[in-house]
Amino acid sequence: MKRLMIKEVIASPTLDQEITVMGWVRTRRGNKAVSFIALNDGSCIHNLQIVADLARFSPEVMQQITTGASLAVRGTLVASQGAGQSVELQAEEITIFGTCDPNSYPLQKKGHSLEFLRDIAYLRPRTNTFGAILRIRHNMAIAIHEFFHKKGYYYVHTPIITSSDAEGAGQMFRVTTLNLDKLPLNKAGEVDYKKDFFGKPTALTVSGQLEGELAALALGGIYTFGPTFRAENSNTPRHLAEFWMIEPEIAFFDVHDNMDLAEEFTKHCVQWALDNCADDLAFLSEHFDKGLMDRLRFVLANSYERITYTQGIEILEKAIAEGHKFEFPVYWGVDLASEHERYLVEQHFQKPVIMTDYPKEIKAFYMKQNEDGKTVRGMDVLFPLIGEIIGGSEREADFDKLRTHAQEMGVPEKDIWWYLDTRRFGTVPHAGFGLGFERLLLFVTGMSNIRDVIPFPRTPNNAEF
């Protein structure tokens, strides 16, 4: 008989019919006459209650039904008399696939700390919490592809291994096939990278943006969705060495189009979560973050406030003058901290905020320069609780201005000649932004440590599994 997923059984139960389900035992309780087995198959957060009449099943079978054991159960679906579920499965046949020794299985019935679960990341997808997070993670990925596909923008795979470090977004991991125990040296006694796989030093990408622009200036609108890497030795709840980024880049867009896209995009993702992940969100909200649902609705309910950096500084300076205390100083030219961004969002405007026109010194070389000579058309989207969720800009489309600014910022022309060429040959206005996927997931799941929203986190001294 065809197996049904528990998600299907609960969503559209066909009472008094015989069905087969397969899954893992979450808990078992009961009395001398009957056992109640909570079975989970990962398809949803809900367990299906299995009712086993002990007169029908041998003690040898029943004693193997412990937390973590895997079963197939054939039975009849009936309305449940008990609290907590509307249907239950009256077991007619139970097949044990695999037992699970209660003395050695690390996941027992009740709540383990998130820290403990990080150490056993290879098993934590079996918990309610990580099941919920991974299903939401899946749904956010689908929502992202759905959004851009419907717009007519094309998914582009930018390279992971790169010989360019022009983006300058952070420290890079070296990639090599050289034997470190016996490095080849050239005549000058230096490491001979001609012997390396690519014939020169290479590293893992920190951003797909520059290559994404190459594609956008041919296909019109594109987006990337791939892993990026930062070798910063930061052991914090907000840093990963390996994380996933989404970077749309759209030809013929100015910074205002870019703001419209970023607002529509983030609202689409949040709406998708509410529409498709209600049970998982309810679980996480109840167990980790009572304010989660309100924050999600806050994003949907408001038009994002659009202000310039200069206006933002004025508001913050006024707040300080009126007695508000910040940990970090505020002045024109400073790179704002999360506390400043959150003040604007949560207290001043009580809306998500899009801030534009940043001092050029604190932004990357490729951002479009404003006429004032001081600011660039950067654009950050600021959210409650987490601050900056998106960073982007209109790009400098003028060849001479871009080349000069790259020189000023110390980006060697030999590293970006191909990027500059796009401004020599049929340049167009264009804009784009980057969204850290795990940053989005922190917001949507309400989790507070970024290691808990990626299956296998990579951090200093940790590359397990």
Next chain:
Amino acid sequence: MKRLMIKEVIASPTLDQEITVMGWVRTRRGNKAVSFIALNDGSCIHNLQIVADLARFSPEVMQQITTGASLAVRGTLVASQGAGQSVELQAEEITIFGTCDPNSYPLQKKGHSLEFLRDIAYLRPRTNTFGAILRIRHNMAIAIHEFFHKKGYYYVHTPIITSSDAEGAGQMFRVTTLNLDKLPLNKAGEVDYKKDFFGKPTALTVSGQLEGELAALALGGIYTFGPTFRAENSNTPRHLAEFWMIEPEIAFFDVHDNMDLAEEFTKHCVQWALDNCADDLAFLSEHFDKGLMDRLRFVLANSYERITYTQGIEILEKAIAEGHKFEFPVYWGVDLASEHERYLVEQHFQKPVIMTDYPKEIKAFYMKQNEDGKTVRGMDVLFPLIGEIIGGSEREADFDKLRTHAQEMGVPEKDIWWYLDTRRFGTVPHAGFGLGFERLLLFVTGMSNIRDVIPFPRTPNNAEF
């Protein structure tokens, strides 16, 4: 006025209305009275014909309209009198975004060789050929997510940087933050990996399968879609150092379920291409591969023939006995070559073939062992022209058998204890397969060199852009 994509204009033209389009000049021709400009914006393979009455536009503007220049054109859409298009845009206003010097722009009007375009990979998305390939690549990615999402399988990001090399699929790239010019040494004089970012040697993943199994044995059904890496020094039209893989893994699946899934999945992708990429396929078929459409329909029209490896060997031996010549020898135990696979598909069965039950010596340690003690439940899908497109298997679910076989194959238990644990704690039957994304694209686009179906190919001595 809102800009329309040329794809929209051509798909649902609204005649005698004023519209604005933006794009790049492909060609320009005409006479003393009128210029015909073929404008492409990357949204589709088609150009929109712009008709510019020279009495309306200054010579200074018109002389800037050369191949590769970028324009915005406002005008009225009218039925076209000329051959080759049904509508054209009567230009009322032309804005030049960027000029394109004919003397230095590498892409002139007519066909460049694929080899030449590989050297200028940063510009080749602007050609018809690579526009078509990249739009098909996008569509195949969307088709893949759509397929698994509808099945209720969850997209999982398996790690890119790994400290495990248990998969054994090939040579790996080392990932490090150590300074190669000044490697730290321990007291024994060896490289001190405790000083490396992760505190031990790490490398780029060759497959997400083992981690994918961890997720499948919690969520039920999952798939990966991410980059994988092989550091093999192979300069061939079929090898990339960096490529993308899709690896579904489904709990409670046996090898027959796996075959059903692989057949349905590949047919879904091909059908999606026919439904959504007709114009791009027509272009590639006409210019590169006249047999392309027939091969795509061949996949859809047939049930895949399912045979065992042993049956396949018998058929091949019979063919040899009857005078068929192969370059490589055929005997029970050999790893079949592409010519053998293609003979079975193209000549013997004239259908795609799924071959199962391979000699255990030529397959990986994790495949389920058959009762005969000689074969394992591997499963390869063989396609016309390219041979193996999918490799997969039912996995060994028995802890003791898996451990013993891993030992026999030389996989150290210290590297896979976490993988073995999934067979200790609630093991279940499960199966999965891997599809090389670029292999699929070779089949669907009809291109013959794998460097032409990925935006920025990484191969020995090449990591440009």
